[in-house]
Amino acid sequence: MSDTAKHSAQSLFRMDLDADVKALPGRGLRSLLELFAHLERSAALRERSSRGALENQTSPEPGSDKSPAALAGPSARIGLRQLGRGVLSTTRAQVRALLARTHQTQALIVINDWRTAGRLWSTLLNDCKLPIAEIDFLEQLWGLRPDRLEVNGWTLTRHRHHFVLIRAEIEIQLARRRSLLELSDAVERHLGDWLVRFGEIIDKLDEESLA
DSSP, rough: OOOOHHHHHHBSEEEESSSOOSSSSSHHHHHHHHHHHHHHHHHHHHHHHHHHHGGGSSOOTTTTSSSSSHHTTTTTOBHHHHHHHHHHHHHHHHHHHHHHHHHHHHHHHHHHHHHHHHHHHHHHHHHHHHHHHHHHHHHHHHHHHHHGGGETTEHHHHHHHHHHHHHHHHHHHHHHOOOOHHHHHHHHHIIIHHHHHHHHHHHHHHHHHHH
């Protein structure tokens, strides 16, 4: 590992990622990991249902769960790095599923009325809040410095703020009801790009957590 990589990891996190998690008892930690694993599997199923091209992919065989909870025995210690990377894995799957749903929603908006468009947007918006909350949890768990996590000029802080702007723009268009085509394009262009960038930030954070 280079000195540059070590310095980057040390400056990004306030916590020692090799330390054990002590805020919850072992059983509670395993339950939390199992929850994230369940959310990850649910996100993967949603992504496959949203993309017809993925229907021929096989699901994991029973008993092949490689989540942190499955790999940790009853007496195994759970560290900050292990728990945090379980959260990242879940969040990555959710963001991919949301990107597939954004493409689907964009197409549905054009062929429906304004009331349906509003409902589609509201459902998608609410589901986007979960991975955001998970990254907020990770920020507390790892002592993450969001201004120091940057991908292509976008810090995590800037990315988070941009979601607020996207939400405001879409809701203004819903209130004005000028063009469903413009609304559809805005959802695809702005939220779609935001989710792609979210995935890149997650990948960068995952990489840094191993440095």
